[in-house]
Amino acid sequence: MSLPVEFTTYNDNSSKTSLAGKILLGVTGSVALGLSVISASFVSPAFRKFCLPYIPATRTQISNILQALEGRRGTLLDLGSGDGRIVLEAAKRNLVAHGVELNIWLVLYSKLDALRKGLANKTSFYRRDLWKFHVGKYDNIVIFGVEQMMGDLEVKFDSQCKNGCNVVACRFPLPNKRPTRTIGHGIDTVWIYEFNSPRRKSLDL
Structure with missing residues (x-):
C-alpha cells in the first residue's frame, strides 16, 4: 500500500x-x-594627547581675527583649519592662505568650498598633524587651541617662527608671552603676539 x-x-x-x-x-x-x-x-x-575638537568659529571670532590681521601682508597659516573659513576669509584680503587639518573630510570640504568661491588659486589645505608641520615660512599664524596645548604651542612657535611672525591665538592665550594686542572678550577673545625667534629648522613644505 x-x-x-x-x-x-x-x-x-x-x-x-x-x-x-x-x-x-x-x-x-x-x-x-x-x-x-x-x-x-x-x-x-x-x-590624542591634546584633544582639539572641531568647533566652527563664530562670526564674532572671525571678525576679531580679521581685525587682528588688518594691515598684515604675506602668508597666513591656520593651524587646525577645520572647515577652512578662516583661510578663505584671509585669501579674500589678499593673503596667501594655507590651512593644516588632520580630518580628511574637513580638508576635502575646505578645498571644495575654496573652488566654489573662486579662491582655489589663493589657498592650500594640507592633511597634516599640526605638531609635525613646520611653521617657519609664515608671516601670520592663527590657532584655535585648547588650554592644555598652549604651552607646547608657544615652545613650537619660539623654535620655528621667523622674525616678525604675527601669531593670533583664539579662545586661549599663550601662557608665558605678553600679547601686543588683545581684541574682544570671553570666548571670542583673540591675543596677538609677535615672534622674533630665528629659524632653527629647515622648512618642510
Whole structure:
C-alpha cells in the first residue's frame, strides 16, 4: 500500500521578500560602515594627547581675527583649519592662505568650498598633524587651541617662527608671552603676539 505523497508549494512572494531583506541588510550595513568611517575622523582627536575638537568659529571670532590681521601682508597659516573659513576669509584680503587639518573630510570640504568661491588659486589645505608641520615660512599664524596645548604651542612657535611672525591665538592665550594686542572678550577673545625667534629648522613644505 503506497503512502500519500505530500507536496510543498513555495510562494514566490516569500523568495522576493527574502531577496529584498538581503538587499536592505546590505544597504544598511554599507551606510553604517560609511558613517563609522566618517565619524571616526571627528571622534579620534579625543584619543590624542591634546584633544582639539572641531568647533566652527563664530562670526564674532572671525571678525576679531580679521581685525587682528588688518594691515598684515604675506602668508597666513591656520593651524587646525577645520572647515577652512578662516583661510578663505584671509585669501579674500589678499593673503596667501594655507590651512593644516588632520580630518580628511574637513580638508576635502575646505578645498571644495575654496573652488566654489573662486579662491582655489589663493589657498592650500594640507592633511597634516599640526605638531609635525613646520611653521617657519609664515608671516601670520592663527590657532584655535585648547588650554592644555598652549604651552607646547608657544615652545613650537619660539623654535620655528621667523622674525616678525604675527601669531593670533583664539579662545586661549599663550601662557608665558605678553600679547601686543588683545581684541574682544570671553570666548571670542583673540591675543596677538609677535615672534622674533630665528629659524632653527629647515622648512618642510
